[in-house]
Amino acid sequence: MQDFSSSFALAFALIGGLDADLLEIIGLSLRVSLIAVIIAAIIGFPLGASIAVIRFPGRQAVDILLNALMGLPPVVVGLLVYMMISRAGPLGWLNILYSPTAMIIAQVILIVPIVAALTRQTIEDLHREYDEQFRSFCLPMNRVIPILIWDARYSLLTVVLAGFGRAIAEVGAVIIVGGNINHLTRMMTTSIALETSKGNLALALALGLVLMLLSLTINALVYALRASAKHLAYA
Amino acid sequence: MPCVLVPNTWLMPEMKKITQLPLKVSDLCFSVHKKQLLGDFNLHLDSQGVTAVMGPNGAGKSLLIRLLHGLLEPDSGIVEWNGKSLELAVRQAQAMVFQKPVLLRRSVAANIDFVLDNCVIKGNKSCRDILQEAGLYERRMQPARLLSGGEQQRLALARALATSPQILFLDEPTASIDPSATRQIEHWLAQVSDNGVKLILVTHDIGQARRLASDVIFMHRGRLSEHTPAKQFFEEPRSREAQAYLRGELVI
Ligand SMILES: Nc1ncnc2c1ncn2[C@@H]1O[C@H](COP(=O)(O)OP(=O)(O)OP(=O)(O)O)[C@@H](O)[C@H]1O
Ligand SMILES: [Mg+2]
Helix, strand or coil: CCCCHHHHHHHHHHHHCHHHHHHHHHHHHHHHHHHHHHHHHHHHHHHHHHHCCCCCCCCCHHHHHHHHHCCCHHHHHHHHHHHHCCCCCCCHHHCCCHHHHHHHHHHHHHHHHHHHHHHHHHHHHHHHHHHHHHHCCCCCCHHHHHHHHHHHHHHHHHHHHHHHHHHHHHHHHHHHHHHCCCCCCHHHHHHHHHHHCCCHHHHHHHHHHHHHHHHHHHHHHHHHHHHHHHHHCCC | CCCCCCCHHHHHHCCCCCCCEEEEEEEEEEEEEEEEEEEEEEECCCCCCEEEECCCCCCHHHHHHHHHCCCCCCEEEEEEEEECCCCHHHHCEEECCCCCCCCCCCCCHHHHEEEEEEEECCCCCCCCHHHHHHHHHCCCEEEEEHHCHHHHHHHHHHHHHHCCCEEECCCCCCCCCCHHHHHHHHHHHHHHHCCCCCCEECCCCCCHHHHEEEEEEEECCCCCEEEHHHHHHHHHCCCCCHHHHCCCCCCC
């Protein structure tokens, strides 16, 4: 068992020396979460905007469901995805268990509710402001939604960043469906969990530091985006 | 060089005919939560010029023009533009400038391009011409919502006119604008009216109504007090409410 200060020294050495394993793990984490958040935005933006704008029967139910899904425990999502894609599951023939694809699917399911719910809130406020003017212009509904999404672009970028932040920091779902296989599905979070339990604190700590740095960067980006949007009166 | 004053109508030969007139309103009622906000409203409007809508705060002026434009659904009663109800084709030939301009979170030019791209009916002017007419061409790249109040109002007006409306509703277009900018907008409105656009103008500015209006609709507590030619309205209004209002005494 390494002691506290030597763990830190080793961790900084790993980061400073651009350790190959470390970079591979970070690269995979970023790739999986980025793809997941892009897919989540493609689904979540129109979904959230539709709930905000269109009065359809069952709208409230979808809304409640979405909010409930927001609090879904990642391990439960992991378990459900596992059951779907494991050999015996209905999607077992896809053969994607313990692959990056499986992790992307799990993360998409985790963050779509967040992206959609935050989008709904943002678009609803904007729609309230634009609604009468748009009806005066006689804009058809199918044009209104893309226009609202475009005009909310700054706020929606922060929504995407929030989704990315949640995806990259999540462990429960990806560890179940990814399996933390060396050189294949090792993510930052899953490595931290496993390396810590194995007593390899240096790698865990190095990954932890990188994660913290990432989360700081994301927050700084959100802050900068808000500031520039306000500055342009586009917020 | 001698300066020749040419009436606006000569410069703009395509003086349009307003095919949507006359406007007929019969027994219009509107209420929210069982509270009647507009009642037994009857109106016949056939004049080409500027119609001013006046009345104290809360009289229902904004509600009235929203109902006439089809933004609100009445409880009962009929609004007919030249015999047609507020169907899509009728509404597409109308425009409204709201009291607080609703500008998109885009540049000044993009706000004009928006209607040129999205509205079915539009004039044949380019975005550049439209912005020059509004005196905003130099500001075309700027975020629209950073314009001053008066400039925002001009942009909203220019954008409404870009849809080449037959009927243009204006809800207190000069309410928060300084006197010289107000005169500028009034001048522009007079020109628009001369070019054959029917203006229905809500205003609290008695001077403005005197300068622009050919007839006045006066409302009080959600009801029509009178609809009279402007000259008569300002000299000897028929209703007690209008008399009190012009004396500066009427309250809700
Ligand atoms: N959605 C609504 N729900 C309840 N009351 C409303 C609603 N909209 C308007 N009102 C009420 O209807 C009345 C008329 O409103 P309206 O906005 O037409 O007044 P206005 O004549 O335009 O007044 P102002 O000169 O202050 O603009 C007001 O008393 C207002 O409070
Ligand atoms: Mg009003």
